[in-house]
Amino acid sequence: MTPAVPQPRSSPDAAPGSADAALARRYATELGWATAGRAPLRLLTGALFDVLELPAEAGHAVLRRGVRTGPVLLSGARMGLLVAAGGADELPGLLDWLEWGPVALDLTAVGAGGRVTAPPLPGAPGDSPGAAVWLRPPEPRRAPGPGLPALTGFGSSGGDAPDLVRLVDAAANECHRVRLSRARSGELTRDGADQPLAFS
Template sequence: MAFTVPSPRPPIDADPARWYERELGWTTEPGPPVRLVTGLRFDVLELPAEAGRAVLRRVGAATGPVALAGRRMRLLVAAGSAEELPGLLDWLEWGGIALDLAALGDGGRMTAPPPPGWGGPGAPGAAVWLRAPLPGREVESSLPALRSAPWGDEGAPCLVRLVAAAAAECHRARLLSARARRPAAQQLFPQRFASS
C-alpha cells in the first residue's frame, strides 16, 4: 500500500524575512511581501521569462540562483554587476539597441520568493525560485561575476557570458514578437504590403 508524504511545512511562527537573514545573510524589508534588498550581497538581471528560459538552456547551471515572478525572470549576479551592465552591453555591441533587460543594484528591491520547501503554489504570478540559493554555502561566490580567476573565485560563472546570452535572447524574443504582430498589420493595411 503506497502513501504520499506531505511536503515539509515551516514552523507556525516562521518568518521568510528571518530565514533569508539568518540562513543567507541577506538584507530584507518586511512585507507582505517580503522584499530582498539588492546591491549589498547580490544584484539582479531581470528579463522576460521567455528569454530567460532560453538563457538557462544556453548557459546551464552557470547562472546561480534564478527566480520567476509572473512573466519576468530574475537572475542573481554578483553585487556591483548592475553598474557594469551598460558598459558591458556597449562592449558586447548591444549598446543603443532596445532590449527588455534591466538590472537591480544598489538600493533596489526584489520580491522574495518563499524559501525552498516553504508552502505550496502561491497566487498566479507570485515569485518562486527556479534555482534556489543554498543555505550553508557562500552564495555570493557562486554568482556570475565580471572578474574571474585570479581576482575572483575560479569556479564562479562569468557575467560577460551571461549578459551576452541574455542580450541575444531578449533581442530574439523581441524580433519574434514583432513577427507575430506583423500579419495582423498586413490584414489591416494590405495596400502597404502589396508587392509592386
Template sequence: MALTAPLPRVAPDEAHAHWYERVLGWAVTGGPPAQLVTGTCFDVLEMPADAGAELLRRPLVTGPVALMGRRMRFLVAAGSADELDGLLDWLEWGGVALDLTALGAGGRMTAPAPPGTAGESPRGAAVWLRPPEQGCDVLLPALPGPGQGARPDLVRLVGAAATECHRARLRRPYGSGVPLRGALDQPQRSQRFS
C-alpha cells in the same frame, strides 16, 4: 494539571523573511510580501520570462534564478548592475531595445518562498527556479581560475542574456508594442538601372 499555551504562530511571510536573514544572511525589508535588498549581497539581472527561459536552456552556469509573473531575475554579484550599460555597449548591444535591466544598490526584489517550504504559492507570486543554497555566494563576475570551479563571468552571462532578449523580442507577434521587423519596416528605396 499544568496549562500549556500553544507556540505563537508566525506568519509565512515573516518566517520567510527570517529564513533569508538567518540562513543566507541577506537583508530583508518591508512586507508583506518581504523584499530582498539588492546591492549588498547580490544584484539582479532582470529580463522577460521567455528570454530567461531560453537563457536557462544554454549550457551556462548561473546563480539563483527567480520567476515573478512575466519577469525572470538572475542573481549576480553585488556591483554587477553598475556594469550592465558598459557591457552592453562593449558587446555592441548599446542602443538596442532589449528589455534587459539590472537592480543594484537601493533596489528591491520580492522574496520568493524559501526552497522546501510547504504549501503552494499564490498565482503570480515569486518562485525560485534555481534556489539559493546556504553558504552559496553569488559571485558571477569572476572568470573561472585555478581551483575555482565552473563559474560564469558576467560578460558571457550578459552577452547570452542580450541575445536571448533580442530573439524573444523578434518572436513576439507584431502589434504587441514591439516591432517585429524593426528596420525592415522602413520604406524601400527604388533602384533605377540604366
C-alpha cells in the same frame, strides 16, 4: 580596507508571527540576506547581490543554453538572475562592449538600493498563483559572492565562478530573439516600435 557589509536583518515591516516574518528569519539565518516589507516580502539588492531582470521567455532560453548562473527566480512574466553585487552598474558598459548598446533590449538590472520579490525558500509554505518562485534556489549557509556571475575579466572566467560577460551576452541574445519574435507577430509596444531592430 574592506568595506563593511551590512548585517542581515529580518524585515521590520513583517507582522510578528506572520509567514513573511518567518520567511524573513529564514533568509537572515540560512543565507544572511536582508529583507524588507510584507505581502510581498522583498530581498534587498546591492549589498550581497544584484539581479538581472529579463522576460521569462528569454530567461528560460538562457537556462536551456546551459549558461552558468547563480540562483534564478521567476516573478510573473519576469525572470531574475542573481549576479555579484556591482553587476547592475556593469550592465550598461557590458552591453556597449558586446555591441548591444543601440539595440533596445528588455534587459535591466536591480542594484544598490533596489528590491525584488522574495520567493518562498524550499520547504516553506505559500505557493500562491503568480507568486515569485525559485527556479534555481540559493544554497543555504553559502555566501552568495563566489557562486554568482561576476566581472572577472572580459570573457575570461576566473576559476569555477560563473562569468558575468557570458551571462549578459546570452541574456542579450535571447532578449533580442524575443523582441524579434514579438515584432514579427505585431506584439511590440509603442515604446519598442521606435527602437532599432538588429537582424542577424
